[in-house]
Amino acid sequence: MRTRPPAWQAVALTGLMLALLAGCEQQALPAGREAKPLLHASPVVVEVCGQSQSYAAVPQRAITHDVNITEMFLFLGLGDKLVGYSGISSKKEIAPDFEAALDRLPNLSSQEMNLEAMVAARADFVFAGWSYGFVSGGVTPELLAGHGIASYVLSESCIRVRPRPRVALEDVEQDLQNMARIFGVQQQVQGRIAQLRQARERLARQMQGNTETPRVFVFDSGEKIPMTAGRLGMPQAILTAAGARNIFDDIPSNWPLGNWEDMLARDPEWIVIVDYGLPSAQGKIDFLLSKPELAQVSAIRNRRFFVMRYAEATPGPRSVQAAQRLAAALHPQRQITQDDVLMQAATSAGERP
Template identity: 25%
Template sequence: MRSRVRGGTAAAVLGALLVAGCGDDGAGTASRAGRADAAAHPVTVTDCKGAETTFRRSPEKIVTSNAAALELLLRLGVGDKVIGTGFPPGKGTFPAGLDAQAQQVKVLSKTVIPKEKLLGSGADLYIDTFSAMKMGGGTGDAPTEKEFEAAGIEHIYLKSTACAARRSSPMTDLSAVEDDITALGKVTGTEDRAEKLVRGMRKKVDAVQKAVGSTPERERPTYFFFDYDAGTKQPTAVCDKQVGNAVINQAGARNIFADCDGAFKKVGWEDVISRNPEWIQLAVRNRGSEAADEKAFDEARKWLETNPATKGLTAVKKDRFLRIHSERTTIAGVTNADTVEKIAATLHPGKVD
């Protein structure tokens, strides 16, 4: 196992970590932030392979691979340290309190950040949401770890999403997401804020679990996450090691593709038909306005209702649709708990408010 100590920069692989020290109150003033940082560090964290890295202070210039890590940093109150991002959030896609700040972050790429631009960004920390998900496609080679090191950039991951391929068991709860938030709080000296976010998530999910968590598997409604934006020619299944599987499970439902090993997988409509879901989530990406969102949801529904292969599904015939943005389900974040609540309240009326 590799072990490194970096004194000039800071980073963390977000989740399943080893931590030394304890934080202060992370209150936001310069003096308090400084005390929190000093108290929280040094911090030792691990990556997807278990390699350890120790950091003596928190990062000052952060680049995020996409909007997921960016939103977490904004919620922790360190958005001023983010100097760039890939896959930027569209205007209006973040909550009102975060959106204006998010729009001020420099966009290094609308998709995967090119290698040269990332290495030359001046960052001391790059938070990678993808890793083994291989989101780069044809956008060019990702930097090697030696190249990151030469540029003075720590390369770390949101483990709840990036390390899916290395999980030995299905993701059935949100503990990995909570670990990501806790770890990021440790690294940035905002432990109290991170703990508050995690407590809020747990309060919501625990209430749902108290109401429907004991429902036997065979009695749980079957559920299909219809990723409309991923294309309709061949549906994309949310598999057992994806955050969405945990969200669906915690809501007291059965993911019809929970037997699929991995994060995402292209399947056939015949597979969906044979499993005949009782409920379907119309999962579309946030368009930035309520009107645009509703139009996209309507399009997804109309496609299911008019397509010969899907119009006979139980969920379609019984008008059992949920309109929930895909990001709130399959991208790790605080809103995963809100999605658990919404799904549970819809599928289990009278048991969950």
């Protein structure tokens, strides 16, 4: 689901092409001249995977990797700071509200990160995550720093490099707050972030007192060995908020491999399908229905499937909406409010707030 170790592929992008495609509101500088960095009044210091990281300047030429991370960036209205993106293949769909902003930008790599392309784009900042672009032995924050490129790591992904006690919907809000501080737009975007917080808090109130926690299996991909969500992946936070229990919450990782034997023994009452690529969500459902050894699993016997898009199941502005939708499906008697937060906040996506 996440990225594999990168295959190094050189991508030649000319300065003229980048100038035309990067920021719609920025004009290309004369050859040999670079924009002067816009310094913060004092360095911005945020916690990145348990370590304090300092940002002296406001990034001007950013790159994002993966669709959920790109949606977070555009949710903050920072589209004019992007000079490219990667990790968004035809298998992953960005929210319709962000399509126009993405169409204006060069796709630097549909799969893994491409260091040569990022350097050629004269990037000064990369927003990605471990196994969401960053991978040991490939492109890492340290490697980028050696090229003078700052970076920020998605909080959920930090489990790949250090222990974490839990994952929560609040992690998305914290990442958005950190990005707002790094880019100096805290005041302009507080209303957008507040919408996510209010939706999350409203769901918590609506689920207060709930004692029914259906067992849920998250099926990402894989036929011989299923990839699922452990207790430190965003689906764990979504399931918890929606009043459900992840049958693989004993695995201390975010996107681990499970096994069919344990899935059968733990008998999920619902199955969450992560929808991206091939097979389609229906294809994954048909596969599960075709396995005779799973025929007696409660979710399969009762045809209880719930589909999440990739950008809903991974950390991003759609995570809280996914939790609301799931809660409404699992607990219809509670009449869960389903906010359209992304639509409301995305009206000026791709433009500076």
